Amino acid sequence: MEFEEARRKYIQTWGALGSQWGINKTMAQIHALLMISTEVLSIEEIMEELQISRGNASMNIRALIDWGIVFKESKAGERKEFFSAEKDLDKLAVTIARERSKREIKPALRILKEVSSIKTNSSKAEKQFTEQTKNLYDFVLKADNVLDKVTQYNENWLSKLVVRLIK
Amino acid sequence: MEFEEARRKYIQTWGALGSQWGINKTMAQIHALLMISTEVLSIEEIMEELQISRGNASMNIRALIDWGIVFKESKAGERKEFFSAEKDLDKLAVTIARERSKREIKPALRILKEVSSIKTNSSKAEKQFTEQTKNLYDFVLKADNVLDKVTQYNENWLSKLVVRLIK
DNA sequence: ATAAACTTTCAATTATTTCTGAAAGTTTAA
DNA sequence: TTAAACTTTCAGAAATAATTGAAAGTTTAT
Structure with missing residues (x-):
């Protein structure tokens, strides 16, 4: 080629x-x-x-x-x-991750929190709804935090993460 | 509501x-x-x-x-x-991650490897091309491996990851 | 074998997204 | 100012993606 x-x-x-x-x-x-x-x-x-x-x-x-x-x-x-x-791939990935978090994940979290906090009666359907949306909220929040933490290593965050995972 | x-x-x-x-x-x-x-x-x-x-x-x-x-x-x-x-969010995320890796990341890696391995003459443009695509290949490969590694913790991989990052 | 109960397929339609290009807007230099 | 050099905007056109619904296909019970 x-x-x-x-x-x-x-x-x-x-x-x-x-x-x-x-x-x-x-x-x-x-x-x-x-x-x-x-x-x-x-x-x-x-x-x-x-x-x-x-x-x-x-x-x-x-x-x-x-x-x-x-x-x-x-x-x-x-x-x-x-x-x-931006040609530095570490910086590029961090910028994209932060931006997507801000634009998409944070707003989604807001809504998940909102819908998972409704007062429910005792029906099975409503219980399952609040439980599952609460789980989803917790999961996405945790993932978002991990991303945030990881990208704060600044330069070489990906390599540093690899090292941490191998240990 | x-x-x-x-x-x-x-x-x-x-x-x-x-x-x-x-x-x-x-x-x-x-x-x-x-x-x-x-x-x-x-x-x-x-x-x-x-x-x-x-x-x-x-x-x-x-x-x-x-x-x-x-x-x-x-x-x-x-x-x-x-x-x-699938209601278990850990499993759900792992399945989606594996599937996207297989369907999208792996094929992209194949092409990055291919285009970054061309024989270049000494022009600045060609040097920059192979260097940058090689960097991209390395970066994506590393990220793909991290994802693979992390999701192999199986149950509670996200929580386990949080613990590892805090330490 | 038949037919009822169900699922899948796919050509045509509809909805959504992206792109064009000309007009409107902006900046700079004289 | 003026006007040339440039950029942005946005309504309409084109391209792409998603959806419908009816026909074809499949399965199961008799």
């Missing part, structure tokens, strides 16, 4: 994986592209490379910036804006 | 969360419904409760069974089939 093919395959794969995890394909592909780029890229270069429209590129770059994993940069003497990606 | 409202809210929330993580809404809702049910449910009961068609119910139940988190059951003397869900 030669470079161009590998490059295409990598970007495709990352985009497809994104879709499976609830991230839109183009967003994942833009990030994949920036990850392997030595230089910062302009919006035109991204449009050209991925064959997408200006609007699409603009909106997805904005979303990536909101996630905190793509940065806007300026080049001296150039009017245009350029973009680069 | 009374029972019926809480129940609806819980099922809605779980469905929405499913969508955000690449699982179709109905599939997540059927699972949510079975999780809080004291009895096994027939396909009719699921259709009725979630207001969905027979075909939709059938296909999504099948998918849940393929994932190994919903089970088909028979009642003595009844022709109909009934369904129940």
